[in-house]
Structures are given as C-alpha cells and as structure tokens.
Amino acid sequence: xxxxxxxxxxxxxxxxxxxxxxxxxxxxxxxxxxxxxxxxxxxxxxxxxxxxxxxxxxxxxxxxxxxxxxxxxxxxxxxxxxxxxxxxxxxxxxxxxxxxxxxxxxxxxxxxxxxxxxxxxxxxxxxxxxxxxxxxxxxxxxxxxxxxxxxxxxxxxxxxxxxxxxxxxxxxxxxxxxxxxxxxxxxxxxxxxxxxxxxxxxxxxxxxxxxxxx
Amino acid sequence: xxxxxxxxxxxxxxxxxxxxxxxxxxxxxxxxxxxxxxxxxxxxxxxxxxxxxxxxxxxxxxxxxxxxxxxxxxxxxxxxxxxxxxxxxxxxxxxxxxxxxxxxxxxxxxxxxxxxxxxxxxxxxxxxxxxxxxxxxxxxxxxxxxxxxxxxxxxxxxxxxxxxxxxxxxxxxxxxxxxxxxxxxxxxxxxxxxxxxxxxxxxxxxxxxxx
Numbered sequence: 001x002x003x004x005x006x007x008x009x010x011x012x013x014x015x016x017x018x019x020x021x022x023x024x025x026x027x028x029x030x031x032x033x034x035x036x037x038x039x040x041x042x043x044x045x046x047x048x049x050x051x052x053x054x055x056x057x058x059x060x061x062x063x064x065x066x067x068x069x070x071x072x073x074x075x076x077x078x079x080x081x082x083x084x085x086x087x088x089x090x091x092x093x094x095x096x097x098x099x100x101x102x103x104x105x106x107x108x109x110x111x112x113x114x115x116x117x118x119x120x121x122x123x124x125x126x127x128x129x130x131x132x133x134x135x136x137x138x139x140x141x142x143x144x145x146x147x148x149x150x151x152x153x154x155x156x157x158x159x160x161x162x163x164x165x166x167x168x169x170x171x172x173x174x175x176x177x178x179x180x181x182x183x184x185x186x187x188x189x190x191x192x193x194x195x196x197x198x199x200x201x202x203x204x205x206x207x208x209x210x211x212x213x214x
Numbered sequence: 215x216x217x218x219x220x221x222x223x224x225x226x227x228x229x230x231x232x233x234x235x236x237x238x239x240x241x242x243x244x245x246x247x248x249x250x251x252x253x254x255x256x257x258x259x260x261x262x263x264x265x266x267x268x269x270x271x272x273x274x275x276x277x278x279x280x281x282x283x284x285x286x287x288x289x290x291x292x293x294x295x296x297x298x299x300x301x302x303x304x305x306x307x308x309x310x311x312x313x314x315x316x317x318x319x320x321x322x323x324x325x326x327x328x329x330x331x332x333x334x335x336x337x338x339x340x341x342x343x344x345x346x347x348x349x350x351x352x353x354x355x356x357x358x359x360x361x362x363x364x365x366x367x368x369x370x371x372x373x374x375x376x377x378x379x380x381x382x383x384x385x386x387x388x389x390x391x392x393x394x395x396x397x398x399x400x401x402x403x404x405x406x407x408x409x410x411x412x413x414x415x416x417x418x419x420x421x422x423x424x425x
Contacts, residue, residue, distance in 0.1 A: 106314050106331045108232050123332050123349065123366075126228035127262055140332075140349060140366045142383070144225035144262070158367050158383045160401075161225060175384045175402045193384075193402035207402050207417060 003071035004036045004098060007086060009043035009058060012135070013076025015120060017041075017054060019102045020074065026103050039071065062086060065093070072098040075116050075133060080150045080167035080185075083133050087116060087150075097133070111141075114149070131166070139170075148184065165200065187214075217281040218246045218308060221272055221296050222253045225262055227286025229330050229348060233310040234284070236331070240313050251286070272296060275303065282308040285326045288346055290361040290378035290396070297326060297344055297361070307344070315347075324360070332366070342377075350381070359395070376411070 004020060006013050017038070024034040040059035041049065049058055067073070073095045077083045087097065097116030101107055107124045114132035121138040124130075128141050131149035139153040144161035151168040153159060159170070160178035168182050171190035176182065183200030193207040203214045220230045231248065238244035250269025251259060259265045277283070283305050287293040297307065307326030311317070314331035321335060324343035329335070333347045338354035341347070345358045349366030352358065356370045359377035364370065366383050373387040376395040387393065387405045397409045400416030400423070409415055416423050 108228075109235060110228060110232060125330075126232040127225050140383075142348075142366060143228045156367070158401075160365075160383060173384070177382070177401050193400075195401070 001033060001037050002035060002098070003039050004074055005039050005059070005071055006041045006074050006076050007043075007062065007090065008076045009041045009045070009048035010076065012078045012118070012137075013041060013043075014052070015137075016074050016076040016100060016118060019100055019118075019120060023100075023103055041076075062089070065090070067093055067095040069094065072096050073116075074098050074100050075118065078135055078137075078152050078154070080152055080169055083135075083152075084150045084167060087133050142178075145176075162194075215244060215247050216308075217249050217279075218284055219249050219269055219281060220251050220284045220286040221300065222251045222258075222286040223289065223292055223296075224258045226288045226348075227251055227253075228262075229346075230284045230286040230310055230328050233312045233328065233330060236313050237310070249281070252283075273299065275300060275305075277303050277305040280306075282306045283326075284308050284310050285328055285344055285346065288348070288363045288365075288380075290363060290380055293344060293346075293363075294361045294378060330366075365401075373405075 006016050020036050027034050038056050040056040042060045042062050042065050043058050044061045099113050099117040101119040105119050105121045108126040110126035111124045111128040113130045116133040117130050119136045122140050124141045125143045127144045129146045133150045134147050135152040138155040139157035141159045145159045147164040148166035153170045155172045157170045157174050159176045162176045162180040164182045165184035167185045170188045174188045174192045176194045182198040185201045186198045187203040189205035192205050192209040195208045198204050202211050205212045220227050234246050234248050250267045252269050252272045254271050256268045259268050309323050309327040311329040312331040315329045315333045317335035318337050323341045326344040328346045330348050332349045334351045336354040339352045340357040342360045344361045346363040350364040350368035353371035355372030357374045359375055362375050362379040364381045368381050368385040370387045372389050373391040375393045378396045379393050381399045382401040384402045385399050391405055393409045394411035396412045398414045403416050403420040404418040405420040414423050
C-alpha cells in the first residue's frame, strides 16, 4: 500500500480524490489489498475544501511542503503552465509522482505513459505515447498519437494519429486530425477541428481551426 | 488456437492487434496466435518500434492451411485492393470484435470486419463485409457498406452508408441520409443532406469541399 497525497484542491483534485477512492473500492471488491492510503491534500489556500465533506483535509501548503521520501504524489491540476510550475517545484524537493488511471477507462497495453499522468475516462489506444504530467479527461486518444509533457485533453477531445507538443491545452469536443503537428504552448479552443499544423504559442478556433489573437 | 496475420499499411493496424490481445486476455491462454503484420512497406513498423512483428510483404502472399487474416487497413481503396488480391488466393478473413465493444452477443457482422473498443452497434444495424468500426456509434436502422471505415465518436443513427466510404472522427450523420460510394466525410462534420458518390464533405452543415 502506498501513501498518496493529492497536490492542489481544485476541481481536478476532487476528481483525483474520486478516482483514487474508486481504485481502492474495486480492489476491495476483488478481495485485494487497497493500493493507496490517501493522506490528504496540499494546497496554498487552506479553506479550499470547506463544506466538501471529504474523508481527508488539507494537510499543508505546496510552498512549504517537504516530501519525506516514501509517499507518492498525484497532481490534481489542469492548467499546463501551473502543472509545470508545481510539478517542477515539488520534484526539486524529491517528490515522486504517480500516474493515476481510472479503472473505467480503456487503456491499451501497447500505450506508454510517463510519470504523473492522470487519465479519467474513455479510451487510450495502442501505440499512443503520453509524456509526463499529461491529463486525459474523457477523451479519445487514437492509435499513434504522441502527447508532450504537461498537456491537457479535456472532455470528448478526439486526438488522431497526431503529434501534440508540450503544455498544449485542448478544449472540450476539439478534434485533432491525423497527421497534424501541434506546437508547444498552443491552445485549441472548444469545439475546434484542427486539420492543419498549429504553430507554437498560438490559439486556434473553429471548423476548420484558424488562428485567433488573444 | 488459430494463426492470425494482420494486413496493414500504417499504424492504424494496431487497432486489430489490440483486439487480438484483448480477446486472448479474456479467454485464458488465447484464441489466436498472432503471427505478425503483412505490409509492402514496413516503414511504419520501424517507426513504431515493432519491426520484430514484420511477417513479410502483402503482395504475392500465398495463404496456407488454416491461417486467418485480419484487416488492419482503414483506407477503403487500399483495403479493397488488398482484400481482393488476397481473397483470390483463398485467404480466410476473420472478423475481430473487441470485448469492450457494445453490441448484442453473437450479432451478425460481415466477414473481415474490425470492431474496436467503445464501438456501439444497436440491434437492427446492417454491417457489411470488411468494414472497420473504430469507436463510432451505429444506430438501429443504419447500414454500413463494404470496405467502409467509421472512426471514433461518430454517430450514425439511421443513415445508409455506401461502399468504400470514410467517415472521419466526431461526425454526426442525420436520420435518413444516404452517403454514396467512395465519399469522404471529414472530421467534425454534421451531415444533414445526402452525399453523392466520390464527394468530399466537411463542416456544419456539411458542404462539398474541393480537394
């Protein structure tokens, strides 16, 4: 059994809490040992979980947190830049991050994942490569897709055989066509259909997706 | 245990391999013995780091004994060519259905179909030979023609899809629409009107695009 601490206490952290609880519950049903013991959240705002009625509370701040060595961390954040900042800060202090995959998602054995990834639902197909700290939330990641470090795919995103850079944010219902390359730090807005390559640090929107100023 | 080969062209053939692995996992010991990918150019296998599974070229292949073939191609035209060439030699094509697909048990599908995880087929849908259903939703009055490919999160409630049609990802095809042979529906389209043969349509509502 591993001790686990959730980093941050926003919406994604609560999602992480539910998923860890469900992993434990399924292990219990199967008669196995529970894989995780949840110690609590670390968050810079102490009152973030007030009125939420959870089993565990906030046990410290990210700023002052010192990892003791044995426990693992689960990153409950969606913003790519915030993820990079927090993960780098904690890793410098020696924190080990755990990849959490929800039991109801379909993940191929032929897919590769880095550390600190968070997969909540739907499907990750064969030949997919996820970097470190990638969030996949209710998305379809199709055969051959490569997603770079700290990128986030939100609900109903459909990524084809494409190459996604680092720190890319993919809004809900966006579609990345086969053979497309998306540069680092790009933002794919909600509902976009990306049919051509996207340059780094740009925001695209629409069907077919066009560059927009922001 | 049956020897199975996957005819392939690019990385999309991993869909078929994934289904074989899933089926083998469920049946304690395995139903299939995977013998490798057949393709004329093994570049994609080298890029994906899977060259150890290269089983030789597709053209000139002579099927032997009880070995079966799975269709790992998604491009309808290359699918048709490969299947016809291999079919003349007497190859047996296997229909692969993922254990994570949603369809009635023992539902009649055409031969040589590939149905991946999260594909939903309602009772009453007609799925013809060699169609690839890669995670779409096929409604009760839908008909999918030969060699057609339906990609993930597409929704076909009661449309008639012709032969050799490609329906790309996240497409919705409205009720009673007929899609002609060799048509291409681009990703994210909403098809409200009939699509002619060989047409390429995209957008919401889907309109014809020049290639």
